[in-house]
Every structure is written in C-alpha cells, then in structure tokens.
Amino acid sequence: xxxxxxxxxxxxxxxxxxxxxxxxKVDIYDIPIAVITDQYLAFIADSVEADLENLADFLLMxxxxxxxxxxMLLPRRxxxxxxxxxxxxxxxxxxxxxxxxxxxxxxxxxxxAREEGEEPRVYYREIPADEQxxxxxxxxxxxVSISELVKxxxxxxxxxxxxxxxxxxxxxxxxxxxxxxxxxxxxVLPDAMVFQDLFWDVxxxxxxxxxxxxxxxxxxxxxxxxxxxxxxxxxxxxLQPEDDSPA
Amino acid sequence: xxxxxxxKAAIEAVLFTRAExxxxxxxxxxxxxSVQDTREILQELISEYNxxxxxxxxxxxxxxxxxxxxxxxxxxxxxxxxxxTRRLSQxxxxxxxxxxxxxxxxxPEIEAIRGVRVEGVLNMLVDxxxxxxxxxxxxxGRPLLYVTTAEFLRIFGITSLDDLPRKDEEA
Amino acid sequence: xxxxxxxKAAIEAVLFTRAExxxxxxxxxxxxxSVQDTREILQELISEYNxxxxxxxxxxxxxxxxxxxxxxxxxxxxxxxxxxTRRLSQxxxxxxxxxxxxxxxxxPEIEAIRGVRVEGVLNMLVDxxxxxxxxxxxxxGRPLLYVTTAEFLRIFGITSLDDLPRKDEEA
Numbered sequence: 254x255x256x257x258x259x260x261x262x263x264x265x266x267x268x269x270x271x272x273x274x275x276x277x278k279v280d281i282y283d284i285p286i287a288v289i290t291d292q293y294l295a296f297i298a299d300s301v302e303a304d305l306e307n308l309a310d311f312l313l314m315x316x317x318x319x320x321x322x323x324x325m326l327l328p329r330r331x332x333x334x335x336x337x338x339x340x341x342x343x344x345x346x347x348x349x350x351x352x353x354x355x356x357x358x359x360x361x362x363x364x365x366a367r368e369e370g371e372e373p374r375v376y377y378r379e380i381p382a383d384e385q386x387x388x389x390x391x392x393x394x395x396x397v398s399i400s401e402l403v404k405x406x407x408x409x410x411x412x413x414x415x416x417x418x419x420x421x422x423x424x425x426x427x428x429x430x431x432x433x434x435x436x437x438x439x440x441v442l443p444d445a446m447v448f449q450d451l452f453w454d455v456x457x458x459x460x461x462x463x464x465x466x467x468x469x470x471x472x473x474x475x476x477x478x479x480x481x482x483x484x485x486x487x488x489x490x491x492l493q494p495e496d497d498s499p500a
Numbered sequence: 501x502x503x504x505x506x507x508k509a510a511i512e513a514v515l516f517t518r519a520e521x522x523x524x525x526x527x528x529x530x531x532x533x534s535v536q537d538t539r540e541i542l543q544e545l546i547s548e549y550n551x552x553x554x555x556x557x558x559x560x561x562x563x564x565x566x567x568x569x570x571x572x573x574x575x576x577x578x579x580x581x582x583x584x585t586r587r588l589s590q591x592x593x594x595x596x597x598x599x600x601x602x603x604x605x606x607x608p609e610i611e612a613i614r615g616v617r618v619e620g621v622l623n624m625l626v627d628x629x630x631x632x633x634x635x636x637x638x639x640x641g642r643p644l645l646y647v648t649t650a651e652f653l654r655i656f657g658i659t660s661l662d663d664l665p666r667k668d669e670e671a
Numbered sequence: 672x673x674x675x676x677x678x679k680a681a682i683e684a685v686l687f688t689r690a691e692x693x694x695x696x697x698x699x700x701x702x703x704x705s706v707q708d709t710r711e712i713l714q715e716l717i718s719e720y721n722x723x724x725x726x727x728x729x730x731x732x733x734x735x736x737x738x739x740x741x742x743x744x745x746x747x748x749x750x751x752x753x754x755x756t757r758r759l760s761q762x763x764x765x766x767x768x769x770x771x772x773x774x775x776x777x778x779p780e781i782e783a784i785r786g787v788r789v790e791g792v793l794n795m796l797v798d799x800x801x802x803x804x805x806x807x808x809x810x811x812g813r814p815l816l817y818v819t820t821a822e823f824l825r826i827f828g829i830t831s832l833d834d835l836p837r838k839d840e841e842a
Contacts, residue, residue: 264594264614265616267615310615314615358594360601367656367657368656369587370581370657373572373574374574375557375570375571376569376574376581376688377653377654378519509726509744510747512726513741517740530747552677552680553680554680555683555685569687573684576681576685576702577685580697635761636761644761
C-alpha cells in the first residue's frame with residue numbers, strides 16, 4: 254500500500270471503510286465492493302499484529318465484505334412477478350450502516366468543536382477549587398421515583414422466571430479448536446466448500462470471529478486455499494492436499 | 501420574610517453559585533416562598549438578562565433553571581478560559597453523540613452503530629459523569645439504558661439538546 | 672470591533688465564567704480594547720451590580736476583578752448548594768427494591784434474586800441511610816437482616832410501606 258496508516262488510527266471497521274471510500278473517491282451509495290474489499294483485506298492483513306480486542310470487529314466486517322462480494326458476483330435473479338419485491342442489493346445493509354455511522358461521526362466532530370470553543374456555545378460558571386471540596390456530597394439528594402423502584406423489582410422477578418429461556422453465550426471460543434474443526438470439516442481440494450456455508454451454524458459473533466481467524470491462519474500456513482471460481486462467483490475453500498505441496 | 505426585591509437578589513445569587521440546573525421546587529424550598537412566586541421572579545430574571553446589555557442569561561430547561569453566558573460571546577470567554585480540559589477521545593465523542601441523539605439507549609444499540617465494542621469508553625463516560633444509567637430496557641437480557649447528564653451540557657456548552665444540529669431523518 | 676454595549680456584555684460573560692480574579696490587562700487583551708476603556712466598563716458593571724436588586728456583585732481586588740455573590744445572600748446559597756443530585760445506580764435501585772418488598776431480608780437472599788454479589792451496593796445503601804441492619808436471621812450462619820429506613824420513605828415520598836404499589840404477583 255502506498256500509504257502508512259495504522260489500524261489503531263481508525264475507530265472501527267466502519268471508520269476504516271469510510272476512509273477507503275473517501276480515498277477512492279467513490280460514492281457511498283455505489284461502492285465498488287470488489288476493490289474496497291481487496292483494499293480492506295490488504296489493510297487488516299498488514300495489521301494482524303494489532304491487539305485482538307480491536308481486531309475482532311475488523312475481522313467480522315471482513316467476513317461481511319467477502320460475503321457481499323461473492324453475492325454481487327452471482328447472476329441477479331430476474332424479477333418476473335411485479336408484486337414480488339425487487340431483489341435487495343447485497344450492499345444495501347452495509348450502505349445504511351455506513352451512512353448512519355458517518356452522520357454520527359460528523360456530530361462527534363461538531364461536539365469536539367463545541368468542547369474546544371470553536372463554535373458559538375454557552376459557558377457555565379467554573380466551579381472554584383474551594384467550592385468543589387465543599388460540594389462533595391454533604392447531603393446527596395437522590396433522584397429517583399417510586400415507579401422506577403417498582404419497575405426494577407417486577408423486572409427482576411420477570412428475569413428470574415425467564416432465566417432459562419435465553420441461553421447466555423458460553424465463554425470465549427477458542428481459535429485453536431476452530432482450526433481443528435476446520436481441518437476436519439473442509440474437503441480436500443479439488444473438492445471445496447462455499448465460504449458462507451462455513452458460517453451457517455455459527456450462533457455468536459465471537460464464534461464467527463474465531464472461525465474467521467482460524468481460516469485466516471490456515472490460509473497463511475498454506476494448509477487451506479481459498480478459490481474464487483469465476484463461473485459461479487462464489488468463494489470456495491478447501492484443504493491443500495498434503496502430498497501436493499509445492500516443491 | 502424577604503422583600504420581593506431581596507427575593508429576586510437571593511434567586512440570582514443561588515443561580516450564580518449553582519454550577520448546574522436547579523429545580524424550581526428546590527429553589528422555592530430554600531427561599532421559603534411558593535413555587536408560583538418563585539416562577540414569577542425567575543421569569544423576571546430571564547427577561548431582564550435577555551436584554552442586550554447583558555452577556556449572561558438565565559435559561560430554563562427540563563433539568564431546571566441555570567445561568568450561563570450568551571452564545572454570541574463565546575470567543576471572548578474562550579480567549580480567557582484557563583480551565584485545562586481533558587479532551588475527549590474520538591471514541592468518546594462518537595459514543596456521546598449517539599447517546600445524545602438516541603437516548604435512552606443501550607450499549608448493544610451503540611455498538612451496532614459504531615461497529616465496535618464500547619464497554620470501556622462507556623464506563624469512562626459514566627465515571628466522568630457525562631453519561632448516566634437510567635433503568636433497563638424491557639427486552640431479552642434487560643440491558644442498561646444510558647442518558648446524557650448536566651455535566652454533558654456543561655462540557656459542550658449546551659442549554660438543551662435542541663442546541664445540537666438536527667440529525668437527518670433519513671440515514 | 673465591538674460596540675460599547677457588546678463590550679460590556681462580553682466582559683460580564685468573561686467575569687461570570689471565571690472562578691478566580693482576572694487581571695485587567697488580560698481582559699483588555701482578550702477583548703482587543705485599551706486598558707482604559709476596559710477599566711471604565713468594569714466600573715460601570717461594579718456600580719450596576721451594587722444596586723440592591725442584584726444578589727451578585729463585581730469586586731476589584733489586588734488580584735483583579737471577580738464576580739461573586741453578595742454576603743447577605745450566603746444563607747440561601749448554602750441552603751441549596753450543599754445538595755448534590757445523584758441518581759441511584761440501577762444496581763442500587765434493584766437491591767433497594769428487593770429490601771423494600773422482602774424485608775427483613777438477608778444478603779444471601781438478595782443475592783439469590785439478583786444473581787450477583789451485592790455486598791458493596793448494600794454497604795453503600797447502609798451508608799446513605801436508606802437501608803439498616805435489623806438483627807440476625809435464625810438460620811445457620813445467622814446472617815444479618817436488612818430493612819428500609821425512614822430516610823427511604825422520605826426519598827421516595829411515601830409515608831408508609833403500605834404506600835408501595837403492590838408487587839404484581841403474577842409478574
């Protein structure tokens with residue numbers, strides 16, 4: 254890449270995407286998804302060393318982008334029935350998220366300008382240091398209403414009753430485990446599996462991330478190959494045959 | 501018992517000292533007069549300070565009554581402002597913007613918009629008193645709801661949330 | 672360039688926000704006018720605020736100019752500025768709700784309902800006088816029993832526990 258920006262410079266995957274869209278001077282409502290996806294993947298590949306806490310969110314977006322990219326390549330179904338709604342653009346959801354995030358980013362910079370006193374704003378009185386000491390709760394006036402109290406209690410009982418109807422996520426999902434799982438699940442090339450199918454039975458974001466990380470790691474180790482068969486436009490993945498390693 | 505003129509002076513003194521909005525009930529209790537009288541005097545103060553020779557004003561908001569400078573003099577105040585503000589990070593500003601416009605809002609809702617986890621930054625905002633918990637949302641998992649505070653208004657020089665630019669209705 | 676009236680308003684705004692006295696040189700620099708003009712306007716402000724309808728004043732000292740309340744209104748200021756409004760955290764509210772409806776209740780019983788440890792929040796409620804210890808329960812381990820206090824009734828504006836809305840049994 255011809256410029257050096259670190260992953261930490263971005264607030265998240267949406268921020269990075271907006272940056273790439275701006276850099277490529279393209280319309281947010283008509284994103285050239287293949288180009289942007291490639292740049293996005295190249296960017297996070299360079300940043301894989303960055304702290305994982307952040308990386309998780311970036312990788313999840315990577316999976317989304319790859320999925321949109323492959324859906325874009327599928328031939329569009331022709332709409333025959335007038336009543337049937339036109340097929341959704343695979344980018345639709347992402348575009349909405351980007352537009353909404355961009356709005357809040359602008360509002361955030363407006364807040365920053367106010368904080369800095371660069372725009373008309375009011376000022377309240379500074380609290381003198383000695384008064385500050387004094388103000389430290391001598392009498393704390395509690396602001397609460399009886400209805401809040403009752404609501405809190407009723408909801409607690411509700412929760413108690415419903416305790417078993419919402420399964421809670423069970424701890425962290427291990428990337429190592431996912432690697433083992435992939436090695437077992439994936440067919441050996443030339444047989445292969447469609448990328449998205451890997452995520453069909455994934456129930457949590459953490460698990461999706463672990464699976465994606467595991468896949469990245471296997472691709473890096475050249476034990477798995479991802480192939481885009483132009484004929485179908487899908488990304489398929491499969492195991493590299495063991496005795497077929499390049500000499 | 502105070503004369504009406506003294507009462508007005510006392511209210512002015514209280515508004516000046518208080519760094520955050522004061523409730524009309526609290527004010528009338530402190531002065532030992534009716535809420536009705538207190539409200540009348542507050543209205544007088546508001547219209548007097550509204551006159552152009554004044555650089556400060558009394559404003560009424562949902563949170564109560566408070567005294568602050570008029571927006572048109574922001575430059576002069578900013579020129580002389582010595583308070584060392586700990587600047588908020590971009591992550592904090594984005595999170596605050598979402599809370600300000602969407603309140604009451606849950607953490608998962610903020611995370612859906614920002615595309616990243618916000619637990620750390622949200623806790624920091626609560627610690628600094630810019631955001632507060634306000635009950636729980638009645639959905640599975642019962643996540644906490646968050647709102648902005650009077651300190652939020654202070655830091656950004658806002659008298660009411662209407663001071664913020666309108667968010668486009670259509671994303 | 673500001674009109675004289677705007678200048679006065681700007682000075683008033685600056686004096687209002689500053690907690691510490693401001694130097695006349697600094698003030699004149701910030702406004703872009705001469706020290707002489709600044710001094711004249713300050714004198715005007717001093718005499719205007721000296722009038723009895725005002726509860727605040729502008730005073731000159733060696734350190735500079737400052738705005739503060741007039742001493743005769745300290746009493747009213749003190750009646751109000753010592754209370755700080757704080758919302759109860761959701762954890763505190765939920766714990767309080769359990770004590771209110773289940774009292775006398777032990778800590779393990781509260782923890783069984785909330786599903787989390789409540790030692791810290793319970794101590795806070797005792798410190799604030801909303802909850803009090805009331806003997807021990809006659810079971811193994813003899814845990815302390817907790818009840819709500821008169822302060823609890825006051826805060827929530829109720830006269831007796833019978834005023835609490837009935838818990839919906841079928842909730």
